[in-house]
Amino acid sequence: xxxxxxxxxxxxxxxxxxxxxxxxxxxxxxxxxxxxxxxxxxxxxxxxxxxxxxxxxxxxxxxxxxxxxxxxxxxxxxxxxxxxxxxxxxxxxxxxxxxxxxxxxxxxxxxxxxxxxxxxxxxxxxxxxx
Numbered sequence: 001x002x003x004x005x006x007x008x009x010x011x012x013x014x015x016x017x018x019x020x021x022x023x024x025x026x027x028x029x030x031x032x033x034x035x036x037x038x039x040x041x042x043x044x045x046x047x048x049x050x051x052x053x054x055x056x057x058x059x060x061x062x063x064x065x066x067x068x069x070x071x072x073x074x075x076x077x078x079x080x081x082x083x084x085x086x087x088x089x090x091x092x093x094x095x096x097x098x099x100x101x102x103x104x105x106x107x108x109x110x111x112x113x114x115x116x117x118x119x120x121x122x123x124x125x126x127x128x129x130x
Contacts, residue, residue, distance in 0.1 A: 029077075043084035 031046040056064045068074075090100040113120070 041084075043081050043088055045081060 028040060029046045031048075032040060034040070037044075037046065050067060051064065053064070086100075090096065090103065
């Protein structure tokens with residue numbers, strides 16, 4: 001088997017430009033423009049602005065929900081933005097308080113209660129109906 005020469009051309013897939021229409025892990029959103037938006041903020045949505053849910057009328061809720069992007073990547077982006085908003089508000093200020101520790105403790109307690117509910121429901125106190 002002959003070794004490839006340094007002068008041989010590279011395969012064409014090395015020369016293709018990556019597809020920027022899809023966002024991959026570690027990429028900026030396609031709507032983000034550093035000249036317009038300034039420094040990147042992971043807690044901000046860079047897509048087209050829509051009516052906030054608090055200003056939607058009851059009759060328009062169906063059409064408002066139909067306009068939402070329901071893909072797994074959009075859901076992951078929403079959770080990521082929520083996490084970063086929580087980080088900016090509670091964890092990363094210069095003089096942070098004890099709130100994030102209590103929030104984390106409460107969330108852990110709730111999570112473990114939910115996953116152990118099947119075992120705990122058998123230990124309820126019940127009245128005897130004689």
